[in-house]
Amino acid sequence: MRIYRTPKAMQRASRQWQRDGSKIGFVPTMGYLHAGHISLVAAARKRVGPKGRVVVSIYVNPTQFAPHEDLSTYPRDLPHDLQLCREAKVDAVFFPTDAVMYPGREAGEYSTYVAEEQVSQGLEGVSRPTHFRGVTTIVAKLFNCVLPDVAVFGAKDWQQAAVIRRMCVNLDFPLKIIVAPTHREADGLAMSSRNVYLTPREREQAPVLWRSIEWCRRRVREAGELPAATLIAEVQKLIQTESTGRLDYAAFFEGDSLKTVEMVTRGNHMAIAVFLGKVRLIDNGRI
Ligand code: AMP
Numbered sequence: 001m002r003i004y005r006t007p008k009a010m011q012r013a014s015r016q017w018q019r020d021g022s023k024i025g026f027v028p029t030m031g032y033l034h035a036g037h038i039s040l041v042a043a044a045r046k047r048v049g050p051k052g053r054v055v056v057s058i059y060v061n062p063t064q065f066a067p068h069e070d071l072s073t074y075p076r077d078l079p080h081d082l083q084l085c086r087e088a089k090v091d092a093v094f095f096p097t098d099a100v101m102y103p104g105r106e107a108g109e110y111s112t113y114v115a116e117e118q119v120s121q122g123l124e125g126v127s128r129p130t131h132f133r134g135v136t137t138i139v140a141k142l143f144n145c146v147l148p149d150v151a152v153f154g155a156k157d158w159q160q161a162a163v164i165r166r167m168c169v170n171l172d173f174p175l176k177i178i179v180a181p182t183h184r185e186a187d188g189l190a191m192s193s194r195n196v197y198l199t200p201r202e203r204e205q206a207p208v209l210w211r212s213i214e215w216c217r218r219r220v221r222e223a224g225e226l227p228a229a230t231l232i233a234e235v236q237k238l239i240q241t242e243s244t245g246r247l248d249y250a251a252f253f254e255g256d257s258l259k260t261v262e263m264v265t266r267g268n269h270m271a272i273a274v275f276l277g278k279v280r281l282i283d284n285g286r287i
Contacts, residue, residue, distance in 0.1 A: 023048040026148035031058040032193035036183035064134030205243035209283040248273035
């Protein structure tokens with residue numbers, strides 16, 4: 001497994017693979033890898049085949065964190081990440097520094113960003129207004145470094161995948177976006193690098209996000225359809241009675257367009273964000 005540290009070195013390797021006729025599958029991550037990330041690696045391998053190349057990037061992107069968010073404490077464990085990548089038969093890891101990804105940023109001389117202005121506005125975009133501009137910027141840059149044929153994103157970050165998809169269509173990125181299912185712990189909690197922040201008590205309560213989604217699914221399937229406002233009030237109550245958490249938002253929308261629905265029916269999508277102590281967890285699922 002090779003490790004590349006600069007855009008130029010990564011591009012050089014990718015161009016060579018292209019000349020050799022190898023398809024390139026790409027999994028962008030912020031590291032602190034878990035089985036969810038590795039399931040994306042497996043999805044990438046499936047797409048590019050045994051002769052293809054699978055690249056994982058590990059980069060905690062500063063521009064997608066607001067000043068009050070957890071950039072400085074975001075968990076990191078490179079040796080463990082590399083071990084998991086080796087075991088998963090990853091061909092190359094792209095592990096750049098801030099200095100090579102955002103040259104001159106500290107001095108105020110980095111000035112180019114990519115912004116999607118529609119799909120990124122609701123849901124996470126309300127709670128984290130600068131987040132997706134950072135995501136689209138770094139993902140566009142990573143695509144320019146890795147030059148993938150296929151990139152795999154997790155359904156865990158449903159809106160992120162939709163924003164990236166729109167960016168690729170609008171900016172003519174010549175690659176295919178795959179969205180792989182959310183990997184969960186046995187109790188339903190979606191795997192996330194941020195779960196490590198949870199206290200034992202919060203960890204016990206954390207499956208309340210998934211239980212809320214399952215609750216709404218059951219309610220809608222029994223009733224045929226229900227107003228979003230009714231479900232949101234019920235979720236609010238569920239979170240209050242089953243945890244010390246605070247609901248940031250629960251939202252119902254069309255899975256593809258992310259357009260909000262007032263009346264929820266089977267096949268619609270739900271997203272939820274909850275603060276458990278200082279930790280903000282998100283999850284989503286089909287209703
Ligand atoms: P992150 O390192 O959290 O930025 O995530 C990198 C990629 O892994 C994103 O496409 C995420 O959606 C995906 N991912 C994170 N957690 C999971 C999970 N539990 N199951 C599937 N994919 C995930």
